[in-house]
Amino acid sequence: MDPSKVSIFKTYEKPKGSRDSSSFATYMIIAPTCFFLGMLFSSFPYDFPLLWTSDVTPDAYYDQLETHLKFIHASPPIIPRILHMAISIGFIGFFIKLFKPSEANLLFDGASMVLYLIGVVVYITNIVKGLRIVTLGKYEAPPGTTEPAIGREDSLRVMAASNTILALVLVGVIVLQVGQWYAERKEQDEIESFEGKQAEKTAKKAEKGNTHVTRSASKKKADEHGMDSKRLRRLRGASPMNQIIAMPFKTFCYMAIQRSYK
Known part of the structure; x- marks a missing residue:
């Protein structure tokens, strides 16, 4: 049974020679993802003392x-607008x-899009909200609310951890895209190798068939030539002119045999 018919997502055969991973x-x-990773790397010196060292901050x-x-x-x-435009491009x-989508698109690009969505959710819920809290300076929950609140140090650590989560998610997107490119290239090489072997086998079979036909034709011509030669010899031996020419020789041989008996 065809897996594309069983799956809830319909897949399509990719046209021969097309390379979606290089499109x-x-x-x-990849370009917006690398752009976001660069932004996160610029924040790493600020996040390092909060998460990656045991020294007291x-x-x-x-x-x-x-x-x-x-x-x-x-x-x-203009700065957040450029950032949101980069997210939209992705x-x-x-x-x-x-x-x-083909089956490869559904697997690799589907998983990449899920990771990309996770990154956007982390950006909206943790980073944007955290920036607003830091700007207002209201780390504690307002009176009369039941929402849990954390202190100043923990809020800054949460933002640093969110940057780390974002970096891991974006690296996962790049790894999946590179994996898709490698898988499609490997598949294309295998298809070309298989088609080359099939063409070579077909050429050998055709050459063998042509040789067999040529030999059969030559043998048939030789047989026909032999039959024609035998038939010609028979016709020559049975012709009246040959009998007239051979009669004196036969008479001479008969007389020689009779004299030898006398």
Whole structure:
């Protein structure tokens, strides 16, 4: 049974010779992803003392980190717009690749899109919300609310951890895209190798058939030539002229035999 008919998602056969992993849509996914990883790498020096060292973090460092985050949150509107445009470019790339998807697109691009969505959710729920809290300076829950609240240090650690989660998710997207490119290239090489072997076998069979036909034709011609030669000899031996020519020789032989008996 065809797996594409059993699955709830319909897949399509990829046209021969097409390479979706090297298409423009793939670059639309990888380029924003690398851009976001660069932004996260620029934040790594600020996140390192909070998560990746056992040394005690001084209070002055939290003040510096708060100032840095407030400066980012107060950036001109063009900055978040560029960021959101980059996020949209990634989604457009996924939508292009998942339009009439092949089985490889459904597996690799589907998983990549899930990771990309996870990254967007982490960005909205943790980072954007965290920047607003840091700007307002209201780490504690307002009176009369039942929402859990964490302190200043824990809030900054949550933002640093969110950056780490985002980095891992985006690296996963790139790994899946590279894996898709490798799988499609390997599959294409195997198809070309198989087609080459099949063409070679077909050529050998055709050559063998032509040789057999040539030999059969030669043998048939030789047989026909032999039959014609025998028939010609018979016709020559049975002709009246040959009998007249052979009669004196036969008479001479008969007389010689009679004299030998006398």
